[in-house]
Amino acid sequence: MLGIDSKELPVVKGRYATNARKAVKRAHTGQLNASDKKTMTRSAKILEEFVVVKE
Amino acid sequence: MEKQNLNTRKLTIEKTKDSSLLSDFSCGIESIDDFIHSELQSYVDMGNCQLFLVRENSVIVAMYCLDNLNLYISEMTKSKMREGAKPMPQKDLDPDDFYWLKPFFDSVEITYLAVDKSKQHNHIGSFIIEYILKEIAADNNNICDFVAVRALKCNGYSAIPFYKKCGFYAAEEEQAERNLFMYRVVIR
Structure with missing residues (x-):
C-alpha cells in the first residue's frame, strides 16, 4: 500500500543524499531559508550513516 | 559502485503483523511501552496501521507504524506556506489555486515511532524518518505530498x-500539553 513492501536491492548510501540536494536546489531555489537548508544537509548526512536491507 | 563508509551501520527492516516480537522492547517512555505491549496488536489486527521492525545485528532496535491520513492543515499554516515561510509541496501552485481550498491533504502518517532505550541518541530515529520519506518519494504509486x-x-x-x-513543521497551532500534528513535504 505504501510502497514499502516491495523487495529491492539494498539502498546504497549517498545516492539519495545527492538526489535530495539536487531536488532541493531544483524545486526550492529561492524559497529555502537557512533552517530548511540545515535540515536537508542533516537529512543527507543521516542517510549516509546506515544501509538498509529489506527482508 | 558508490563508495561505502566503513562506519556505515547495516539495518534490516521487516514488516510484521506480530507485535509480540516486541516483548523485550522498551523505549523508556512508560505510556508508549504500555501501548506497544498491550494495545498495538489489536491496532495491527484491525488494519489501522502497518508495523515495521528495525533490526541491527538481528536485535530489534526500533519499531514504527505507518498509516494513511487525511492531514488537516490550518488556514494559518497554509498562509505561511504560500508566503514561503513554511515548506510547501513542489507544485506549480498559484496562491489562489484550488489546491489551497482543501482542508485535508493526502499523507502518510508515522503513527508510532520508538527506538529501544539502549539504542537512543544514535540517529536511528532520524534515519527511519529519512528512510520513510525516501521510500515514499520513490514510490510512483504514492502521490501524497506530506x-x-x-x-x-x-x-x-x-x-x-x-x-x-x-x-517537521507544525500543521496546526501548538497548544500546551496537546499532541501536535506536524508535517514534512515529500520531495520527488
Whole structure:
C-alpha cells in the first residue's frame, strides 16, 4: 500500500543524499531559508550513516 | 559502485503483523511501552496501521507504524506556506489555486515511532524518518505530498523538539500539553 513492501536491492548510501540536494536546489531555489537548508544537509548526512536491507 | 563508509551501520527492516516480537522492547517512555505491549496488536489486527521492525545485528532496535491520513492543515499554516515561510509541496501552485481550498491533504502518517532505550541518541530515529520519506518519494504509486506525525506531548515529555530537528513543521497551532500534528513535504 505504501510502497514499502516491495523487495529491492539494498539502498546504497549517498545516492539519495545527492538526489535530495539536487531536488532541493531544483524545486526550492529561492524559497529555502537557512533552517530548511540545515535540515536537508542533516537529512543527507543521516542517510549516509546506515544501509538498509529489506527482508 | 558508490563508495561505502566503513562506519556505515547495516539495518534490516521487516514488516510484521506480530507485535509480540516486541516483548523485550522498551523505549523508556512508560505510556508508549504500555501501548506497544498491550494495545498495538489489536491496532495491527484491525488494519489501522502497518508495523515495521528495525533490526541491527538481528536485535530489534526500533519499531514504527505507518498509516494513511487525511492531514488537516490550518488556514494559518497554509498562509505561511504560500508566503514561503513554511515548506510547501513542489507544485506549480498559484496562491489562489484550488489546491489551497482543501482542508485535508493526502499523507502518510508515522503513527508510532520508538527506538529501544539502549539504542537512543544514535540517529536511528532520524534515519527511519529519512528512510520513510525516501521510500515514499520513490514510490510512483504514492502521490501524497506530506508525511505527517502527531508528536506526543505527555507527562512532561515532548516529541516535538525531535521532529522539529528532523525538519517537521507544525500543521496546526501548538497548544500546551496537546499532541501536535506536524508535517514534512515529500520531495520527488
